[in-house]
Amino acid sequence: PLVTTKExxxxxxxxxxxxxxxxVNNMEIVQGITEAAKELNAPLILQCSAGARKYAKHQYLVHLVQAAIEDTGLPIALHLDHGADFETCKSCIDGGFTSVMFDGSHYSFKENIEKTKEVVEYAHAHGVVVEAELGQLAGIEDDVKVAAHEAHYTDPNEVEEFVKETGVDSLAIAIGTSHGAYKFTPDQCTRNEQGILVPPPLRFDILEEVAKRLPNFPIVLHGASSVPQEFVKIINENGGHMPDAVGVPEEQLRKAASLAVCKINIDSDLRLAMTAGIRKHFNEHPDHFDPRQYVADGRANIKALVAHKIKEVLGCDGKA
Ligand code: G3H
Ligand code: 13P
Ligand code: ZN
Ligand code: NA
Structure with a gap:
């Protein structure tokens, strides 16, 4: 069934x-994710950004997710990722989503509270849950690039008042993750013996402080792709060019999942999985021109990636 994230x-x-x-942005992405979750009996959140709604159209996304629910029988929440304003949130609430994010992280604390509250009131009146954000991640989302120096960690002193005033159901925090496939610049990292970039550790001290102030309250991690180096390698060996793509190490995500973090956002890894599959296919079969042949390889990579995440990172296998 289509569910909220509450339970x-x-x-x-x-x-x-x-x-x-x-x-999710198209049918094969939805299928790759949900086929893996079905085999592992895992609960799922499928989320659509403003860019996804522009690319695929709202109706197509809702019906694709509905089809996945019919196919898998899993509890799936349909969530708006990074809602920029009340109108976008309202259109998703009215249009069948069960969860929305209002992202007011770039506003002042006071404005973020006021705008989030407005979304919460409308959402709750319609049985929809709301995620909000405090603190600002570095990286790229919807073509907006937040430079590392503009990013700032969540201030644990603000979270209690924010949650109490707004009535939000979950809170995204900034503890050093970042959007996109280039989460850390080489100068922020060290290099291991193989020359692979090793990023700076997440600020678990902030997560623990937030969790102390908000007991039993679900925390969300954005920008939590791990940028698997095997996909980066396949891309680069098959005509791609993604030097120094780097993500959050999986053991840190595992640790976050074992703590107050209840939702881990993954987009870039899906893109890498899809792209690696298609690039390799094109390179190996220059004569192929049927999209079912090459997109299927991207979909298979997504399925394998999501199965790995569910079992080895999230720990939600068997929890549906
Ligand atoms: O946080 C951003 C997500 O990766 C969505 O990306 O806005 O390009 O669809 P998008
Ligand atoms: P990644 O770019 O790390 O996949 O983050 C996705 C995200 O936070 C979507 O909201
Ligand atoms: Zn995000
Ligand atoms: Na957790």
Missing amino acids: MFKKAYEGHYAIGAFN
Whole structure:
């Protein structure tokens, strides 16, 4: 069934695991994700950005997710990722989503509260849950690039008042993750013996402080792709050019999932999986021109990636 995240988050919090929130933009992405979740009996959040709604159209996304629910029988939440304003949130609430994010992280604390509250009131009156954000991640989302020096960590002193004033159901925080496939610049990292970039650790001290102030409250991690180097390698060996793409190490995500983090957002890794599959296919079969042949390889990579995330990172297998 199409569900909100309420029950999922309660069980995840108590069970010390997290739910994967995967960005969807087309049918094969939806299928790759949901086929893996079905085999592992995992609860799922499928999320759509403004860019996804522009690319695929709202109706197509809703019906694709509905089809996945019919196909898998899994509890799936349909979530708006990074809602920029009340109108976008309202259109998703009215249009069948069960969860929305209002992203007011770039506003002042006071304005973020006021705008979030307005969305919460409308959403709750319609049985929809709301995620908000405090603190600002570095990286790229919807073509907006937040430079590292403009990014700032969440201030744990603000979270209690924010949640109390707004009535939000979950809170995204900034503890050093970042959007996109280039999360850290080489100068922010060290290099291991193989020359692979090793990023700076996440600020678990901030997460723990936030969790102390908000007992039993679900925390969300954005920008949580791990940028698997095997996909980067396949891309680069098959005509791609993604030097120094780097993500958040999986063991840190596992640790976050075992703590108050109940939702882990993954988009870039899906893109890498799809692109690696298609690039390799094109390179190996220059004569192919049927999209079913090459997109299927991208979809298979997504399925394998999501199965890995569910079992080895999120720990939500068998929890549906
Ligand atoms: O946080 C951003 C997500 O990766 C969505 O990206 O806005 O390009 O669809 P998008
Ligand atoms: P990644 O770019 O790390 O996949 O983050 C996705 C995200 O936070 C979507 O909201
Ligand atoms: Zn995000
Ligand atoms: Na958790």
